Amino acid sequence: MRIVGGSLRGLKLADVGEGDATGHLRPTTDRVREAIFNLLVNGTHGNPVPGARVLDLFAGTGALGLEALSRGAAHVTFVDDGAKAQALVRSNIAKARAEGATDLLRRNATRLGENRGAACGLVFLDPPYAQGLGEKAIASALAGGWVAPGAVVVWEESRPPLVPAPLVQIDQRRYGDTLVTLARLPGA
Template identity: 40%
Template sequence: MRIITGKARGLHLNVPKNYDVRPTADRVKESLFSIIGSKVVGAAVLDLFAGSGNLGLESWSRGARFVQFVDNSRMSLQLTDSNIRKCRAEADCKVLKHDAEAAVDLLYKQGQRFDLIFVDPPYNKGWVQKILAKLEKNQLLAENGWLVAEHSAHDDIADAVPESYEIFRNRQYGETVLSFIKRIL
């Protein structure tokens, strides 16, 4: 697993030694960032279910101004922390050990808003739907912001998208689906 482009281009990230964390494959990540394009430049990014920090650090490398990582696993956050240090991105990154739903509440109460939110939870456990429900109440996504959900092809999230949001693009890569969701005002 590596940073594809930007200021940390080619840097190999530390990866988990077990299968509790499922990092986004390089080809899926490359496609995701090709779709996002320059939207990441100057963005505030939230990487929920951070795992190894792969998506957030790719965003930072491509010009995001700030990345907030959230995970509930101490092991995942240690991995994320080590990758942040490896990238020398400490000044632009924060790590929060918290349940994803509770983190949405906390970050909203703190007044934070994000231009990009990555939701890459364990597959087929209803997490994307839970986060979408939380975001309906706690508007963490900035105006014109995008949420990118990575989920299983068997996990239909269309019915869980709140009325103030819309899926504007889906891409499937084998078992993995990327759903691009934006706020509609």
Template identity: 40%
Template sequence: MRVIAGSARGLPLIQPPEGVRPTMDRVKGAIFSSLGDAVPGARVLDIFAGSGAMGIEALSRGAESAVFVDVNPRSVNCVRDNLRKSKLTGSVQQMDAFKFLELYGDGSFDLIFADPPYAKQPTDRDFATELIKLPALARALRPGGTAIVERVIGRPEPETVGLVLLRVRQYGESEVAYYAHAE
């Protein structure tokens, strides 16, 4: 796991704690390639941050700011270590992602990256579906912004509140869904 482009290009990142599934470099590269000019100057939110790889990649590519949110204290420490190592700055919050969005979802983010834990069994909590259905996700996004949610392949597309699905790309056993404000 490394920073792909920008000021911290090539820097290996510290792996998140055991049990956290980081976004593969190939997937991260595809996501950032698809975002193009939306990254420089963007205000970024990286929820379910893990190692902080998505927000750090955005900062390395010229994002104005990044907020990293994760409930796991070991993930929060990993993000802080990766920010120090990359010489980039961001706000790191140890908090439940849903609670953060409810409290601070004020339309201030151009890009929202979310890589919640996957629901692998039918009885597992489906964080991605819950997140996509959450009205606070749309409220957190600036008009013209994009929310990028990684999720397990094969789930039915959930109803959204205030968001519209732009596209879905599949990578192995996961998929990346891009959302914007519903017009």
């Protein structure tokens, strides 16, 4: 697993091999990550990455958030409550020398609580598939003030997610068993 674009392009990240079923770790493949960033960069709604504050829910290895940093995001908050995921994200932050531009929270993504910092303009949501956790996590992020007006949400699932109001779905693409849904929070 490598960073596929930007200033850190080619950086090899620590990975979990084929995944960690007990930790629900299923890293986004390089191919799907590249497709996601192509959608963001070339989308009709403007590129949300440069200068963005990013929220990476169910962070796993942290590859999505680190890819965003590599492509010009200002800051990433990684959220995962798994011990293995925490170790992987911490290791990958160190490999990217990104300690000053990241926060790592050991927290259940479905119960984020109140955000005490600036809201995020880009949200990655990659929950364990088909368990309804994405819907709970995005509801928690919206309720806690984690999502800025105008923010773009990138949601990976195996099936079409139930995108809650006030989010508006703007695109959806399938890559193998991964369905990527893009949504936007109206505003700004």
